[in-house]
Every structure is written in C-alpha cells, then in structure tokens.
Amino acid sequence: MPQYDYDLFTIGAGSGGVRASRWAAGLGARVAVAEERYLGGTCVNVGCIPKKLFAYAAHFHDDFEDAAGYGWRPGAASFEWKTLLANKDREIGRLNGVYERILKGSGVEIFRAHALVIDPHTIEVDGRRVTAAHILIATGGWPTKPAIPGAELAFTSNEAFHLPELPRRVAVVGGGYIAVEFASIFNGLGVDTTLVYRGARLLKAFDADLGRFLGEQMAQKGVRIVYERNVANIERGPALRSTLTDGAVLESDGVMFATGRAPNTRGLGLESAGVRLAAGGAAMVDENYQTSVPSIHAIGDAVDRMQLTPVALAEGMVVAERLFGKAERTISYDNVATAIFSHPTVGTVGLSEAQARGRGLDIAVYRSTFTPLKHTLTGRAEKTLMKLVVDRASDRVLGVHMVGAEAGEIIQGFAVALTCAATKKQLDATIGIHPTSAEEFVTMRQESV
Ligand code: NDP
Numbered sequence: 001m002p003q004y005d006y007d008l009f010t011i012g013a014g015s016g017g018v019r020a021s022r023w024a025a026g027l028g029a030r031v032a033v034a035e036e037r038y039l040g041g042t043c044v045n046v047g048c049i050p051k052k053l054f055a056y057a058a059h060f061h062d063d064f065e066d067a068a069g070y071g072w073r074p075g076a077a078s079f080e081w082k083t084l085l086a087n088k089d090r091e092i093g094r095l096n097g098v099y100e101r102i103l104k105g106s107g108v109e110i111f112r113a114h115a116l117v118i119d120p121h122t123i124e125v126d127g128r129r130v131t132a133a134h135i136l137i138a139t140g141g142w143p144t145k146p147a148i149p150g151a152e153l154a155f156t157s158n159e160a161f162h163l164p165e166l167p168r169r170v171a172v173v174g175g176g177y178i179a180v181e182f183a184s185i186f187n188g189l190g191v192d193t194t195l196v197y198r199g200a201r202l203l204k205a206f207d208a209d210l211g212r213f214l215g216e217q218m219a220q221k222g223v224r225i226v227y228e229r230n231v232a233n234i235e236r237g238p239a240l241r242s243t244l245t246d247g248a249v250l251e252s253d254g255v256m257f258a259t260g261r262a263p264n265t266r267g268l269g270l271e272s273a274g275v276r277l278a279a280g281g282a283a284m285v286d287e288n289y290q291t292s293v294p295s296i297h298a299i300g301d302a303v304d305r306m307q308l309t310p311v312a313l314a315e316g317m318v319v320a321e322r323l324f325g326k327a328e329r330t331i332s333y334d335n336v337a338t339a340i341f342s343h344p345t346v347g348t349v350g351l352s353e354a355q356a357r358g359r360g361l362d363i364a365v366y367r368s369t370f371t372p373l374k375h376t377l378t379g380r381a382e383k384t385l386m387k388l389v390v391d392r393a394s395d396r397v398l399g400v401h402m403v404g405a406e407a408g409e410i411i412q413g414f415a416v417a418l419t420c421a422a423t424k425k426q427l428d429a430t431i432g433i434h435p436t437s438a439e440e441f442v443t444m445r446q447e448s449v
Pocket of ligand 1: 146173174175176177178179181198199203204230258259260306307308338339340341
C-alpha cells in the first residue's frame with residue numbers, strides 16, 4: 001500500500017500546474033490537480049490568449065485605413081463588441097476542453113474545487129481529506145487595485161475580457177505590460193482612451209528607448225497619455241469622474257486598473273502549514289522551487305520570479321523531473337525574451353542599455369529608427385525602433401530590443417542567438433532577408449552616440 005493517496009497534488013490548473021501535473025504523470029507519478037476557477041488559468045482565460053485575440057481585433061482599425069494606400073476601397077467598417085466576445089469565449093471554451101483532455105489523457109485526476117493545505121502532506125478538497133507525498137502550489141496571481149476611494153468602481157484585466165458593453169471613453173491606469181496592451185486594444189477598437197501613468201516613461205522595467213518610443217507611437221495613434229500623475233479617487237456621476245493627483249478631473253465610462261498582479265497564495269492554508277510567504281504574498285522557494293516545507297513546492301506567478309507563462313511551464317517541468325525523473329533539467333532566467341502586445345508591439349531580450357552600464361560594462365549601442373516599407377504607401381507615420389547593446393570586450397550581443405510590427409516574432413529568434421552567446425561580428429556576418437524589418441538587426445554598422 002502506498003503511504004499517500006497521490007505522489008503529487010497540484011493546486012492550480014494554470015499553465016505551470018497543468019504542465020507539472022502531466023509531466024509528473026508521464027514520469028509515472030500518481031497525480032491529482034485541484035482547480036476552483038477555470039482550466040488553463042490566467043493565460044488561457046483572462047490573459048495571454050484572449051488578450052492576443054483582442055489585439056488582433058484592434059489591429060483591423062489600422063488595416064482598414066492602410067488598405068486605401070494600396071488601392072483598396074473597403075466599405076464602411078463597423079465593429080461589434082458582442083461578436084468579438086462570443087467568438088473569443090467559444091475559442092476559450094475549446095481550449096478549456098483541450099486542457100481537460102490533456103490532463104485526463106495523462107491520467108491526472110481533476111478536482112474542480114478549492115483546495116486547502118492542512119499539513120505538509122494533507123489537502124482538504126471537495127469535502128474530504130487526501131494525502132500526497134508532494135504538494136505543488138501553482139495558483140498564479142491576481143490583479144491588484146490601489147487602495148483609493150472609489151477603487152471598486154474600476155475594473156481590472158479579469159473583467160476587461162467580459163465587459164457587457166465596450167465603454168465609449170476609458171481611462172487605463174498604469175504603465176506596464178497590461179496598461180499599454182489594453183490602452184492599445186481599446187484605442188484600436190475605437191474607444192476614446194486615456195492612459196494615466198505615474199511615471200515619466202512607460203515600461204519602466206525595460207530599456208529606456210522602448211517605453212519612450214512606444215509612448216510616442218501610441219500617442220500618435222490617438223491614445224492620450226497623462227504622465228507623472230495618478231488617479232487619486234473615482235466617483236460615480238452620470239459618468240465616472242477620476243480626480244487626478246494634480247486636481248484635474250477625467251471623465252470616462254470605464255476606469256481600468258493595470259497596476260500590477262499579486263501572487264494568489266492567501267486562503268490556501270500555506271502559512272499554517274509552515275510555508276513562508278514574502279511580504280507581497282509570494283511563496284518563498286529555493287533554487288529547486290522548494291518552499292520552507294520540504295514536501296511543498298511552488299512555481300509560476302505564485303512565486304513571482306518572472307510572471308510569464310513560458311517561465312511557469314519551464315518551472316513546472318523542472319519540478320516534475322526533480323521529483324520523479326532524472327533531475328537534469330534546469331532553467332536559465334537570463335535572456336528570457338518577452339513581447340508586449342501593445343500597438344505597435346514591443347519585443348525584447350537580454351540587458352537594457354542601463355543594466356549593461358550598471359554592471360560596469362563598456363558597451364557599444366546600435367540604434368535604428370525607420371519607416372517600415374509597408375507604410376511608404378499607407379502614409380502612416382508609424383516608425384520602427386531597433387536597438388542592440390553590445391559588450392565591447394567580448395563583442396557579445398547583450399540585448400536586442402524592438403518596437404514595431406511583429407516584434408515578438410522577430411525577437412524570439414534573437415533570443416536563440418543570445419542563448420548561443422552570439423557576437424556582433426556574427427550578426428554582421430549573417431545575410432539579411434530582404435525586404436524585411438528584421439534584416440536591420442544584421443545590417444546595423446553605425447554606433448549611436
Ligand atoms: P507591471 O508590473 O508590468 O506594471 C504595473 C504598472 O502599474 C507599473 O507601471 C506601475 O508603475 C503601476 N502601478 C503600480 N502600483 C500603482 C499604483 N498604486 N498606482 C498607480 N500605478 C501603479 O504589471 P501588469 O499589471 O501590467 O502586469 C503584471 C505582469 O503580468 C507583468 O509584469 C508581466 O510579467 C505579466 N504580463 C505579461 C504579458 C506578456 O507577456 N505580454 C502581458 C501582460 C502581463 P511603476 O512603473 O511606476 O512601478
């Protein structure tokens with residue numbers, strides 16, 4: 001008789017939890033997963049996937065206009081929010097089914113219920129207690145709202161995917177990933193959009209040129225950006241009245257907070273089971289994702305190392321292999337590429353110019369700004385930015401950064417190059433693909449001052 005009901009009990013069937021569970025099951029472990037909300041977690045239901053679908057929807061706005069420069073005379077375009085929501089929900093429903101089949105097909109038992117950790121090997125779920133040799137916390141994160149009067153009148157990314165009506169005017173608060181993505185989506189869908197950001201430059205965590213350039217491009221597309229101010233309170237009148245920190249009042253039909261996400265670790269019994277949590281709620285783990293309780297591991301946004309789906313997937317596989325396999329798999333958090341699906345898109349991998357200088361490195365910077373070929377006929381003023389950060393001593397390319405169409409698609413390949421320790425000389429020796437925007441990365445010869 002095995003000592004425990006399961007070898008692994010995973011709490012949370014999002015990207016990381018599903019991957020860890022089925023990987024562990026594939027390695028012969030007896031696995032169960034508990035999910036109280038939706039299979040696929042944030043990414044599938046209220047994150048990456050529906051966001052990208054919305055971003056596609058928003059892009060048509062420009063596409064219809066751009067078509068005219070190429071001789072097309074499209075009919076009067078109109079947009080139906082309800083059609084987009086219904087089609088998006090149908091696709092998400094399909095993906096929920098795929099996740100369920102993947103888990104069941106791998107032999108993972110699914111509990112559609114809240115799970116509570118009772119002790120290092122016991123979980124209460126669905127009205128009963130089960131035991132497991134290992135427990136994995138993969139409960140993800142949850143959007144946070146600043147504690148200001150009227151915050152309850154604002155919505156977050158969770159609700160943005162199900163708004164009954166598209167607001168006529170919206171204020172988006174924040175200057176990170178979600179803020180610039182949703183400001184771009186709303187603007188593209190024809191909503192009068194104001195972005196309120198407390199800082200002086202969007203995307204503070206990234207290379208300074210990216211946020212500065214993106215801000216200019218978004219403004220040019222019609223997003224009103226209010227820098228260095230915050231929303232101090234929100235009141236409901238005929239419209240929503242947001243009073244800003246400088247006393248100005250912003251009227252809108254919706255206010256969206258995109259002001260960060262916190263690890264979803266409360267109410268799981270973790271602290272009483274002995275798991276140490278950081279001040280913001282993140283489960284504290286060692287390099288093997290083990291918490292302060294040896295039988296309890298944590299991955300993904302619940303750990304808050306890098307809130308990215310592919311990172312959670314990789315962490316899930318590492319934990320499964322460490323517990324039930326050969327434990328050979330490791331993750332490097334260097335050179336994790338990321339894209340921000342704003343309009344235009346941002347793609348970035350490696351060190352920013354400031355990070356490289358901060359490490360005391362002598363660097364060369366190559367920067368190029370140009371009008372993409374497509375827009376020579378559309379008349380659109382949109383520009384593309386590309387930037388390389390290179391270590392002079394080793395000639396290694398330390399950072400590749402871009403704002404422009406398909407930046408995510410382009411940067412993925414450069415992430416491979418950086419993982420292979422590519423040098424500037426090797427980029428220079430690479431023949432470009434003409435005519436593309438990406439070829440600029442292998443033809444930049446002039447250092448920028
Ligand atoms: P971010 O951390 O990216 O940005 C939060 C923003 O909110 C920052 O600009 C921050 O300002 C601002 N902010 C924080 N607190 C307040 C406050 N009290 N009042 C006003 N502004 C405030 O978080 P997001 O919510 O945008 O996204 C969460 C995470 O999810 C991201 O970090 C990313 O890892 C992940 N994500 C990834 C995506 C992708 O891969 N494409 C898409 C969406 C999310 P300041 O800059 O001054 O600190």
